[in-house]
Amino acid sequence: MLFGSVLPLIVALACAPLMQGVITRTKSVIAGRMGQPLMQPYHDLWKLLHKGAVYSHTTSWIFRTGPMVSLASLLLALALVPFGGFPALSAFSGDFILLAYLMALGRFFIVLAALDTGSSFEGMGASREVTFSALAEPALFLSLAALARQTGRISISPLLTAVSWSVWAHAAPMLGLTLAALIIVFLAENARIPVDDPTTHLELTMIHEVMVLDHGGPDFAMIQYGAALKMWLFATIIVAVAVPWHSGNRWIDTAVGLAGMLILAIATGVIESSMARLRLLRVPQLLLVAIVLASLAVAL
């Protein structure tokens, strides 16, 4: 039983970077390129872990603490979400509030680490990050409230388990709207197109990447791994709502869940290939739309 509840955590820790690999591969296939190997994110992490470190003169202990606190909070947040047929390691009423705020804690420290360098590029990225996440937060909470109202649970693991095909059968519009809002939040929080372009090469246009410009070596590995975990975390919630497969056999459910994650990664790649990034001034509007979608879902 203990193994059962640890399994989702192990799967997440092992597969999270793969999701980024799949997205990148999808994009290169659509663009007609070979693309980097699927396992490239793992190679990157491995390489970074074996490097030394270079710190800026201006930085203080905040800069070194940032990546650790952010990774630690994401690791703990993972213990709160279920995967496939397996419930979360820990569940209690109101745990999704903790989940959201653990991610906020990680963001707080990454932003401070960025400001610690004194670079105006990083200040710019930090400023954008806090702006967009402040607007994404209400959308996330309203989506969760919509799901909670539908299922009557206020803990994320039972809540996601309670979503089933029969809920879809009698509340499809509401779930659809929630899903749409969650996907916008997913794209915004994980620095994907149309909010942020993870592959852009101009500092002035970046959000997440420019914040971590000065990190290197093991610190940067922690940040990259944390980003992968964060994406995995949001993706599990979306997949659990979109593909509520509860066959009774946990292994089948887990396989379906993994397939769902794969599809979501491919879908993200398709979205990234088919869209341009929004102008930064228009991003708040997109997040506002997510808030409207989520509140419409609650109202239904």
Next chain:
Amino acid sequence: MTTLVASLLFFGAGAVASVIFARRQRWLRLFGAGGVILGSVCGLVPAVRVAMGAPPQSLRMAWDVPYGSLYLRLDALSAFFLVPIFLICALAALYGTEYLEAYRERKSLAPAWFFLNVLAASMAVVVLANNAVLFLMAWETMSLSSFFLVTFENEKKSTRRAGWTYLVASHIGTTFLLVLFVLLGKANGSLDFDRFGPASGAGAFFVLALAGFGTKAGFVPLHVWLPEAHPAAPSHVSAIMSAVMIKTGIYGLLRILTFLGPMQAWWGWTLCAIGLSSGVLGVLLALAQHDLKRLLAYHSVENIGIIALGIGVGIVGVSLGEPFVAVAGFAGAMLHVLNHAMFKALLFLDAGNIAHTTHTREIDRLGGLLARMPATGATFLVGAAAISGLPPLNGFISEFLIYMASFKGAVSSGAFGSVPMLATLSGLALIGGLALACFTKAFGIVFLGQPRSERAEHAREAGLAMLAPGFVLAAGCVLVGLFGASVVRAMAPLISNVTHLQSSLIGFDLAGAANSVERVAQFGALLIAMAALLALARTKVLARRRVSTATTWDCGYASPSPRMQYTASSFAQPLTTSFRMLLQTREVLTGMEETFPRRAEFHSHTDDPYQRYLFQPLFQSINRATAFLRPLQQGGVQLYVLYIVVTLLAVMLWEIA
């Protein structure tokens, strides 16, 4: 009760001694601060005991004031407010011993110590009073003593202006309270609080209390005095005012709620609406500020908003018959009262440390202070994380409870009833996100990067008396974050006092809420452990590698200067533009006309929209409308005596006829 009386006597003695030793600096400091500290420590003992569940105590003495009685009562509600009052007063007094030294050459410190003692005593009496006359007298003493503390630096024009605004605002508030208590007394036949009972017209009483106490608490739009007065005061006084004095407004509101009988849903709706607007507007205005203490003052408006949201959700919960919503809402609000007292005092004291050494509060002139003031920086970081509601600190626990209440309420009520709940939870989420933006800005620009001015360059760490209170408060933030569950469990008598729910229901639901809080605390402890583990791993990994230093990535530009760093204004700019509709920030850009402009200037300034568009026009029109009365004001004493005589005669004639 005797210890409490002793504590009040200490305050009195401190005040008297401040007058006696007005010219002897050392004695003045000893007795002035000693009175506050001894009185507070002495009062803390019974306050903590009653707050943790000991039976209420009361004391009644004869008093020659019509309708008044010297009637003090310490119950769970008073005790819960008394604990932060005493705690913060003691720490602020300790802080003041060093902070005020800077003014020693320029002016007498006796008023500062005298009024500090009076303020501490009057705040204690406000929450202890069990008679309306006594309450109002203490209330007025509190307002006046804090007014004199605000205008301590009265040689500055801005300070005099702030004091004036504060005086006017608090008296308008008191007028509402006067009406409220007169009406309550008339309806119940006595001015003792324990004789007050459910009366008809409870709604009107609620509105009066909201206006009167809301002015003190700083509910939008009655908050306009707050961002003026709090920054103008010396930092330890700002800490007291922001952390505990405005909470007496919350106390008054809750106390009135206990008299009014069954709670009605629209009270809760109103409080949720007020809380939402205070919270969002407070944090947005804070974000737009350039002055560190003004930023903190606006955050008090925001946090009062959060408390109002909690109370509002609690009231809606009571009226819906949802005990969990009620219990968690009130528990969250009450815990936030305590938490906000701790982190806001901490932040104001740290802001004082900065102002003390750099002589500026302008955020954009600071920077790089963490290296120069490590202890101040570390405690400020704790406070910033706590006020942003981040785990594992105390701010998260109280917001968590309010979130839980609103989620539970949203799940278990119908489409219409869930509106305030959904508004609360989405509002809290927005406030949380914006607060995070604001405090990454405050901490990041002030403490990180490179110094942006000469003054910041030469900043030095404050002394022990100014640092110790910060350490205590930071430790308090962490401790409540990790052991909040026991505080929540101890709130049962308090909540039953306010909500009149069955105590078995309260016990059950409080245990449920405390259970979740306990789990959160476990996660907090785990988080600390996990971060420590990662830190250990990192040092192990890096031990065998080359670790070097270099300049920050400058995109190829060879000589970046500290002035090229991102500033607070630029950091907040995306958010202030997104919400420009609410903020009405004025931006002035000059000197960009020519093809090759030589010197350009950019200013941005955000006024308080309510001040600018509501109160200023309002007071100006009152001024115009009453201009014809000016001739009455001639300045001669004889004339004023004449007015008094005429008034007395008129009243007498009216009474006879």
Next chain:
Amino acid sequence: MSQLINSVLVLLVLTGFMLLSSSRLAACIHVVAFQGVLLGLLAILMQHGELTVTGVLLPLSTALVKGFLLPWLLFRAMREADTVREVEPLISYNLSIIAGSAVLVFALWLGQRLRLPSQPPSSLLVPAALFMSFVGMLVIVSRRKAVTQALGYLALENGVYAFGAAVALRLPVLVELGILLDVFVGVFVMGIAIFHISREFEHIDTDKFAASTDRPR
């Protein structure tokens, strides 16, 4: 069935928001066209029981006129008038969305309050219809161009159509045709007007019309 109707209604509400938040004129016209098609679909879905020939043909013609003919006219007018492709709103897009949400809340509240002669097949029908008309009005008052005014008018009429569907499950054929004709003539006239205005004044900003009155200069 009610799930399908609900989904269509939600989509209709979303098109309202898209109309408010879109910055491209072409996108707005597409949105309104999509609304027309959705309305046709809605009318078909609402006929519980057997499908009659008129019961299918009428909604179909609605969808055709609203979804293809009118948009085509508008596109033509836009091309002829050679307008800028931006919407040029008087209030910002964010504010438009917020106003839209406020209107939605109002419509939901009003929909609960309104007493109707017959029970509509979905509780969302009346609020959605009201919302669409309100959005139409919002677009008319908050946008600068004549084309957007025509679009707002169309959206408003779409709301009226949906409301009609909610009140009486089966309108007399004649009435329905009459409404359709009305709209057609309305948009046609507007199209011609836009064309001529642009030829005379070389712009179609309605807020500049004030300059063409006889006010003394």
